Amino acid sequence: MSAQQEFAADVLVVGGGPAATWAALDAARAGADVVLADKGYCGTSGSTAAGGTGVWYVDPEPALREAAMASREALGGHLADRRWMARVLDQTYVNMNELAESRSYPFPTGPDGRQLRTGLQGPEYMRRMRIRVRRAGVRILDHSPVTELLTAADGSVAGAAGQRRQAGHPFLVRAGAVVLATGGCAFLSKALGTNTNTGDGALYAAEVGAELSGMEFSNAYGIAPEHTSVTKTAFYSYASFSTGDGAALEGAASQGGRSVIARSLLAGEKVYCRLDRADEAARRAMRLAQPNFFLTFDRLGIDPFTDRFAVTLLAEGTVRGTGGIRIAGDDCRTTVPGLYAAGDAATREEICGGFTGGGSHNAAWAMSSGTWAGRGAAGYARALGPGAHRRVLAPAGRAGLRPTAAPGGRPGGDAREIVAAVQRQVLPYDKNYLRHGDGLTGALSVLDDTWARLRAGLRATGTDAVRARQAAALTANARWMYRSALARTESRGMARRLDHPGQDPAQHHRIASGGLDEVWTRPLARTATEAAA
Amino acid sequence: MIELVSAERCVACDRCIRVCPTDVFERGADGVPVIARQDDCQTCFQCEANCPADALFVAPYTHPQPQDPAVRDERRLADAGLLGSYRAQIGWGRGRTPGALRAIGPALGPAAQATPITS
Numbered sequence: 001m002s003a004q005q006e007f008a009a010d011v012l013v014v015g016g017g018p019a020a021t022w023a024a025l026d027a028a029r030a031g032a033d034v035v036l037a038d039k040g041y042c043g044t045s046g047s048t049a050a051g052g053t054g055v056w057y058v059d060p061e062p063a064l065r066e067a068a069m070a071s072r073e074a075l076g077g078h079l080a081d082r083r084w085m086a087r088v089l090d091q092t093y094v095n096m097n098e099l100a101e102s103r104s105y106p107f108p109t110g111p112d113g114r115q116l117r118t119g120l121q122g123p124e125y126m127r128r129m130r131i132r133v134r135r136a137g138v139r140i141l142d143h144s145p146v147t148e149l150l151t152a153a154d155g156s157v158a159g160a161a162g163q164r165r166q167a168g169h170p171f172l173v174r175a176g177a178v179v180l181a182t183g184g185c186a187f188l189s190k191a192l193g194t195n196t197n198t199g200d201g202a203l204y205a206a207e208v209g210a211e212l213s214g215m216e217f218s219n220a221y222g223i224a225p226e227h228t229s230v231t232k233t234a235f236y237s238y239a240s241f242s243t244g245d246g247a248a249l250e251g252a253a254s255q256g257g258r259s260v261i262a263r264s265l266l267a268g269e270k271v272y273c274r275l276d277r278a279d280e281a282a283r284r285a286m287r288l289a290q291p292n293f294f295l296t297f298d299r300l301g302i303d304p305f306t307d308r309f310a311v312t313l314l315a316e317g318t319v320r321g322t323g324g325i326r327i328a329g330d331d332c333r334t335t336v337p338g339l340y341a342a343g344d345a346a347t348r349e350e351i352c353g354g355f356t357g358g359g360s361h362n363a364a365w366a367m368s369s370g371t372w373a374g375r376g377a378a379g380y381a382r383a384l385g386p387g388a389h390r391r392v393l394a395p396a397g398r399a400g401l402r403p404t405a406a407p408g409g410r411p412g413g414d415a416r417e418i419v420a421a422v423q424r425q426v427l428p429y430d431k432n433y434l435r436h437g438d439g440l441t442g443a444l445s446v447l448d449d450t451w452a453r454l455r456a457g458l459r460a461t462g463t464d465a466v467r468a469r470q471a472a473a474l475t476a477n478a479r480w481m482y483r484s485a486l487a488r489t490e491s492r493g494m495a496r497r498l499d500h501p502g503q504d505p506a507q508h509h510r511i512a513s514g515g516l517d518e519v520w521t522r523p524l525a526r527t528a529t530e531a532a533a
Numbered sequence: 534m535i536e537l538v539s540a541e542r543c544v545a546c547d548r549c550i551r552v553c554p555t556d557v558f559e560r561g562a563d564g565v566p567v568i569a570r571q572d573d574c575q576t577c578f579q580c581e582a583n584c585p586a587d588a589l590f591v592a593p594y595t596h597p598q599p600q601d602p603a604v605r606d607e608r609r610l611a612d613a614g615l616l617g618s619y620r621a622q623i624g625w626g627r628g629r630t631p632g633a634l635r636a637i638g639p640a641l642g643p644a645a646q647a648t649p650i651t652s
Contacts, residue, residue, distance in 0.1 A: 040554030050577035195575035229576035282639035289638030291622035296593040
């Protein structure tokens with residue numbers, strides 16, 4: 001095995017998307033020496049870089065802010081928190097204005113002569129965030145997937161280890177504090193830009209005893225042309241949906257009618273679409289706003305405004321859901337000392353409750369939570385003092401790295417086979433989208449078996465460890481997801497149950513989850529500022 | 534999925550190897566990148582956007598198209614204006630204006646007025 005490369009830093013940021021880059025930038029600006037380790041390439045990794053996003057940027061006009069906060073409280077099942085919404089609106093306003101004023105992003109100018117700061121094109125935003133991070137003195141390690149956290153004797157998180165996959169050798173970072181900004185989990189569905197988002201951070205967090213929250217809010221599916229990757233559901237608000245013979249598909253819509261599409265696809269019927277509700281001005285504007293939306297069509301020779309094309313639904317898991325690592329403080333600390341979480345790796349229930357955070361809310365959350373986690377981690381590392389790097393470190397990784405069974409025992413399968421087994425339980429619409437207690441119970445029991453098998457027997461070393469850990473992360477995320485979905489015996493936010501269609505006032509609370517060999521859930525007491533409405 | 538690396542256009546700058554978020558490419562013996570792990574390609578088009586020589590083509594399909602030579606037909610793709618089209622649209626490359634400066638989206642759709650756009 002090649003020699004391990006060692007680094008020491010005040011703050012280690014794991015991830016390379018918006019939350020990771022804001023965390024690295026603001027940790028560095030707070031005086032910390034920062035290493036950012038990304039599984040892929042900081043600047044192209046993650047769901048933002050590949051796409052583009054609206055941003056929850058609202059002028060600090062009280063009436064506008066009030067309307068912004070009120071607009072989705074009911075959709076989110078009244079699980080969001082007004083105090084957090086206000087904080088995120090404030091921080092997002094500051095960060096977006098900073099992008100504009102430091103000429104770090106070329107915002108367009110609207111018809112009234114003012115810059116439009118309510119959206120970002122992914123490639124441009126992330127290319128420039130990388131430059132800003134580098135200029136702040138952050139050491140960026142690309143193609144350096146972290147495979148496990150390292151803990152100090154008192155259980156606090158004190159670094160991480162992983163693989164520099166293009167260089168072909170392992171690495172280790174001793175750090176005062178670690179920020180997990182690894183994105184959500186979309187189960188390798190190939191929804192646009194999400195295949196780097198395999199829920200690794202949630203696995204690593206759980207291995208050191210952190211908790212998750214809102215994992216039942218994980219059944220987002222985005223619309224894409226059949227056999228392609230570009231899930232830009234917003235533009236399908238202009239769509240008319242139809243069946244194979246050209247008849248209108250009754251009740252199908254991008255918002256509030258996606259289950260009709262899912263049912264047709266489940267029945268083996270094709271669903272067709274045409275964006276014929278967009279007028280000429282809207283068509284031109286769509287092309288300028290999101291050129292990547294048209295890549296697919298231009299390459300297929302389809303005019304989406306006049307031609308009918310078949311569509312599919314791709315799982316977006318917690319990337320467009322709201323579940324993730326539970327946040328335990330305003331600085332985005334977790335329940336484990338030295339460990340912080342930001343972006344889609346963290347729960348977004350604080351601002352979205354139980355309804356998809358996809359698009360503008362997730363973008364606002366990523367930059368706000370990134371800023372707070374970066375500063376929080378920098379402050380924590382500073383308080384530790386110079387002794388931080390002399391701590392004795394223990395590796396926290398288990399499944400896929402350190403199997404429990406004696407060598408030569410029942411084989412744990414290989415990573416690829418485990419991923420396929422998990423996908424069979426989480427991608428089908430009849431299991432995950434149109435959820436029913438019976439289906440959830442059956443799927444969970446298969447997933448529990450898959451976990452037991454991989455925990456006992458899967459062992460990978462070197463760069464193979466990356467795939468093994470992804471397989472373990474997908475399995476763990478799937479189990480928290482379905483265990484939480486079973487715990488919520490009602491329909492709230494996006495967590496709808498066919499066998500419990502109504503909302504139950506007695507379940508007006510969030511659900512925490514965690515554990516690996518034994519998965520658990522428990523209701524969380526509501527805070528004073530969670531939406532009282 | 535990535536289908537074409539044009540040896541003729543490639544300037545062996547290694548950018549695609551570096552920027553691919555899922556590590557699909559390897560450096561070939563002649564310096565031209567090879568598609569080493571096509572199954573890992575997530576069809577995000579970012580290698581294309583970053584290629585200074587417009588030498589790459591990402592087909593829109595999320596599965597390889599071994600039976601369809603058209604997705605690797607450089608001449609056809611060039612004639613259709615598809616090589617480098619994404620890079621041109623986002624305004625990357627010398628002398629171009631960033632597409633972000635012109636990115637004024639539509640007021641979102643008839644349905645949007647009834648329910649907020651969320652994704």
